[in-house]
Amino acid sequence: MLTHMPYVTFSKNVFVPVTNICRNRCGYCGFRRDIHSAEASVMTPDHVEILLEKGVSSGCTEALFTFGEPSGAEFGEMLHEIGYSSFIEYVMDLCQMAIDHGLLPHTNAGVLCYADMRKLKPLNASMGLMLETTGEVDAHRVSPGKDPCMRLKTIENAGRLKIPFTSGILVGIGETWDDRMESLLAIRRLHLRHGHIQEVIVQNFVPKPNTPMSNCRAPSLEEMQKVVAIARAILPQEIAIQVPPNLVSIRSLIACGASDLGGISPVTIDHINPEARWPSLEELHSMMGVELRERLPIYPHFVQAGWYSSSIKELVKRYSDENGFRSKYYDR
Numbered sequence: 036m037l038t039h040m041p042y043v044t045f046s047k048n049v050f051v052p053v054t055n056i057c058r059n060r061c062g063y064c065g066f067r068r069d070i071h072s073a074e075a076s077v078m079t080p081d082h083v084e085i086l087l088e089k090g091v092s093s094g095c096t097e098a099l100f101t102f103g104e105p106s107g108a109e110f111g112e113m114l115h116e117i118g119y120s121s122f123i124e125y126v127m128d129l130c131q132m133a134i135d136h137g138l139l140p141h142t143n144a145g146v147l148c149y150a151d152m153r154k155l156k157p158l159n160a161s162m163g164l165m166l167e168t169t170g171e172v173d174a175h176r177v178s179p180g181k182d183p184c185m186r187l188k189t190i191e192n193a194g195r196l197k198i199p200f201t202s203g204i205l206v207g208i209g210e211t212w213d214d215r216m217e218s219l220l221a222i223r224r225l226h227l228r229h230g231h232i233q234e235v236i237v238q239n240f241v242p243k244p245n246t247p248m249s250n251c252r253a254p255s256l257e258e259m260q261k262v263v264a265i266a267r268a269i270l271p272q273e274i275a276i277q278v279p280p281n282l283v284s285i286r287s288l289i290a291c292g293a294s295d296l297g298g299i300s301p302v303t304i305d306h307i308n309p310e311a312r313w314p315s316l317e318e319l320h321s322m323m324g325v326e327l328r329e330r331l332p333i334y335p336h337f338v339q340a341g342w343y344s345s346s347i348k349e350l351v352k353r354y355s356d357e358n359g360f361r362s363k364y365y366d367r
């Protein structure tokens with residue numbers, strides 16, 4: 036199958052892993068740390084600010100905030116120590132800090148209720164939550180936050196709030212082919228209802244040392260090609276299929292219908308897959324064979340449709356061109 040797009044998009048981001056504390060214990064996760072571990076961390080606003088400044092000075096437009104799914108009284112105490120009384124208040128403050136520094140926030144804060152998403156909406160250019168799978172997999176046996184109903188509800192709430200949204204599936208965590216198709220169909224159904232999905236990530240499982248799934252087989256390139264082709268066939272054309280350029284050979288996936296590479300950071304590593312470095316833009320140019328176009332964390336058609344709040348309007352206008360892509364003429 037040939038690519039559907041004459042170009043492939045990406046955004047330039049600074050990756051801010053706000054906390055690695057998480058109530059879930061996904062069998063493949065190398066990122067999570069137990070709250071009592073010496074490596075458990077919650078970034079202070081000062082630490083976040085240093086990263087944001089690096090991002091701004093490196094020409095990024097996006098602040099990607101990622102979290103585990105922290106909960107409980109002990110986490111509350113950690114937040115209290117850095118001056119916050121609630122998780123959502125902390126996330127809102129970080130988003131505002133990014134905006135004040137000239138970056139458009141994209142927040143991945145796990146399963147959220149409608150009221151919390153409503154608070155975050157005006158402070159985000161887009162938000163995200165991987166569906167991963169609608170199937171029941173052993174990898175999620177002790178991960179209450181991976182309940183597909185809860186995740187679909189969060190994605191639906193984003194649609195009700197008109198938040199440009201990213202979701203995705205994780206391939207190779209024990210799901211069946213039927214699960215893969217049902218997951219994509221579930222995202223499609225929500226998008227047809229609300230029109231808010233801008234991209235669907237098709238991410239390959241990568242075994243991590245010292246995790247329960249360290250000896251499990253990663254999906255082959257052929258399997259990934261097939262999943263990308265199925266995703267392209269199931270999802271409406273306005274939804275981009277995103278593949279991670281640091282985890283998989285992208286050229287053949289682009290030929291199967293992938294059209295986005297996600298956030299590529301000139302300043303921070305992929306904290307979820309720290310062993311996999313981002314290719315440089317020059318390397319991507321030479322390995323892809325199609326034009327590479329920079330976008331903002333909000334996709335061009337949502338820029339043109341005005342799906343953003345007055346809080347970030349000035350930044351969206353500053354960074355976008357007449358077609359909603361990153362303006363080539365904006366010079367910091």
Ligand code: SF4
Pocket residue numbers: 057058059060061064065066067102103104178180
């Ligand atoms: S929810 Fe995310 S951070 Fe938490 S254990 Fe699962 S993959 Fe890791």
